[in-house]
Amino acid sequence: MTTQQIKYFLTLASELHFWKTAEKVYISQSSLSRQIQALESEMGIQLFERDKRNVKLTDAGTFLRDHWSTMIKELDQVHRQAKKIDEGTLGFVSISYPGSIAFKFLPNFLEVISSNLPDLKLELIEPTDESHETLLLNYDTDIAFSRDKINHINIDSLKLNSEPICVVVPENHWLTEASLNNINELKNEKFIIAGLHQTTFFASLLRTFFEKNNFEPKTIIESDFGGMILNLVSRGLGISILPYSYQFSKYKNIRFIELNEEIDLFINWRKNDPNKTINKIIEFSKLVK
Template identity: 40%
Template sequence: MNLQQIKYFLALSGELHYWNTAAKMNITQSALSRQIQSLENELGLLLFERNKRNVKLTPAGRFLKDKWEVQLSEIEYIHQSAKQIHLGESGTIKIAHPDSISASIIPDILAKISIKYPQLQVELLQILYENQQEFLRNYKIDLAITRDINIISGLKSKKIYTDHLALVIPENHPYQTFKDLTKETLEKQKFILPTIDEGSSYGYIIQKLFNSFDFVPEVYLHSEFGSTIIALVRKRLGIAVLPDSYSYHESPGLRFIKLPFQTELYLNWRADDHNPILSNVLKLIL
């Protein structure tokens, strides 16, 4: 017994006519008869009562029809789900990203994924800079969006976006534009800055900003989380330098002054990962 024989049986049980069923299933009437007889012989029971005028289901045939219709639908669903997984259309992909782009490019990326692959589940994570490469190599995440390019073997990186630094200040702060910044006025400010990891190119860009004014900031607080820094600036505990992407967050009581210093965003993934889900998502993003 095989699935095709069960499909022939279900088709005949719906039509109750050998010629019509054979035409519908694209086989000859004699071939259909042989398939039904083979099924009956294997099961050791009659599925249909036949005479020259009529074909009707036996009680055992009606029972099997009800059960097999449900089971065949389940099997077809399983097969379709397996095909979607094979094609990378369903399953789960884990993406790590900085908090700064939560309201800027992340929604656009997710919109593309949800439209193209509505069955695909996406898990978003925020992890520390020093853990990003380890998480990628150990398959804890599938993609990492970072402000630093990964240069270790086994990982690929590609630039996907160019952001700028921004000065984050209370809305009534005297600074209005970048031209208002001078060494003398900066020296009067308290700064709340992101925690900078050693070797971070993002940290180098912030340092480059201050070097351009020949100035060393008075750092009042450090934090790993930009959302925390924004809340502290709103409390007037200092001013901050953050990626301009944070301006997409709802930040009442604050102003963002765009600075002429760029910070790049990179997409990072395992070079030898042939997961079709990853491949599909990379084609959408890159």
């Protein structure tokens, strides 16, 4: 029994006419008759009652028509989806990302993907405990946006852009871009920042920045969640240092003051991944600003 034989059967079950069916499926009437006979012989079931003028489904044929119609539709859909996956236009892709890109880059990226790969299903992961490298190597994610380049023999990385880090202050704060001459002027300020003891890339960047400027912040609240930090700063509970991207969060009552320090954004993926969609996504990511 072949899928093609089932399709011939379903067309004949609809037309109930060998000549019309043969014409519709582009084979000769004798070939169609042989295919139906072979199907009946293999199954040991009579599917049609025939005479010189009429073709009629048997009860068994009616049962199979109803069930095979649904099955073939699903099979055709699966085949179309598999073909699109092979062409790199459909499938499922998991993407991990840092919270700082959630307000501009990530929405812009998703708009580009939606326009160019409308059938692609995406899963978005903002990791807290696991590293992007671990997620990629464990196949828990397929693409990882990260602030640092992942250096691993089985992972490829591409730098997409750079942006400044900023001091984030309440709107009515005394500090302005013009008045900030030295970070040490902030020695009496209360900081709400990522824990400097942590091993995350941004915590490491902050440690390096503070050490370079011989500055020790007076930290009153530690948090890795940018949204929470912005909320607390907007309430006047302290100031922070965050990537410029957070400015697009549209939080009220806060200002961003750029520092002479930059942070990068990379896209990372497993080398030689068989999913052709990955390469398309990487190419589209280059178009996002």
